[in-house]
Amino acid sequence: MARQSRTQFAILGFLASEPATGYEIRKQLGDIATIWYESYGQIYPTLKRLTKEGLATRATSSGAKGSDKYTYTITDKGHEFLKKWLEEPVQFTPVRHELGLRIYFAKHSTKEVLISQLGRFKEVLNEAKEFNTSLHKKYVLDKEPLISSDHAYMTISEGKYIIDAKLAWCEEMLEHLQGKI
């Protein structure tokens, strides 16, 4: 079976909440950068295709003069298409964990390199943790502990679990490595 673009679902998912421009979709994607990424080079062509296929409609909401701005709205067909996808089980997706591969092959390099890789990873994780905390403040704080409809909370929570686990692992490895010079 042929793969199908997942970009379309990322886009429709946002459009399902409210109409948006390609630029706005990209901005919203920034909030879930920990789970999903899309480039403009993928967003604009896909929006065009979705319109052609009747999954979204496009309206010109030109700002003042000249500069065009297109707002996309999801159609019923688009909604159904999204809902169907949401119900589907996640297909096998090839894993490519680059740092993991480097660590696995680290025996072909030096211990110092390994420690430096782990140190760098820790930094990245701490940045991710900060980012996740800022999202937590933005979307969860001062709300109910868990409202079942609050799916952003679930995403943020997952991020916390995973980042903390990676940090713990990272620190354990560093401790062992540095303790044995």
Added chain:
Amino acid sequence: MARQSRTQFAILGFLASEPATGYEIRKQLGDIATIWYESYGQIYPTLKRLTKEGLATRATSSGAKGSDKYTYTITDKGHEFLKKWLEEPVQFTPVRHELGLRIYFAKHSTKEVLISQLGRFKEVLNEAKEFNTSLHKKYVLDKEPLISSDHAYMTISEGKYIIDAKLAWCEEMLEHLQGKI
């Protein structure tokens, strides 16, 4: 800057330990399926290219008659190329966490669907946990707690940390969701 194939490094990493055929590399990749995946359609052409570029050499070790079998050996140049890569910091890699996306957009579906997705995810995680445990038995048990050169241990340990974190998160989410019908 143009992206560069990571397949070549996955291949060279294995060849750095011992010469192997494309088929054998694929088999070894099976053990680290949790961190890296390669298809035959990528392995064989890459091996050919590596040979052409002097990063590996190819020897025909034909089994008996007819059926050809090619064993690849890493060259000094290949070794250096690998070592250099091992030292490089991990570049930004676009994230595509499909279940995460489905959960984030779950408000456009039903609670039942969300629970079912999480349940399915839990199953997958338990399978991964089992697999990781089997690797632990295969590569770590009856050895020192952590020999600094034992990088397989690090990989397996990371797997454990992450799988457990995901399972914990998954169960917390299910509890809350199921407790509020």
Added chain:
DNA sequence: TAGCCCATGTAATTGGTTACATGATTGA
């Protein structure tokens, strides 16, 4: 003799990134 593992490869297709191009508006 059927099925599984060993073993190598190619062709078609595409999803996706990167880099480039262009211009308006806003605020320090």
Added chain:
DNA sequence: TCAATCATGTAACCAATTACATGGGCTA
């Protein structure tokens, strides 16, 4: 006036997957 943000898009490129094709050897 300079930088950042808003805003849309295309062209070139390629890494990678999927499906297909082929055949030997072993064993239950």
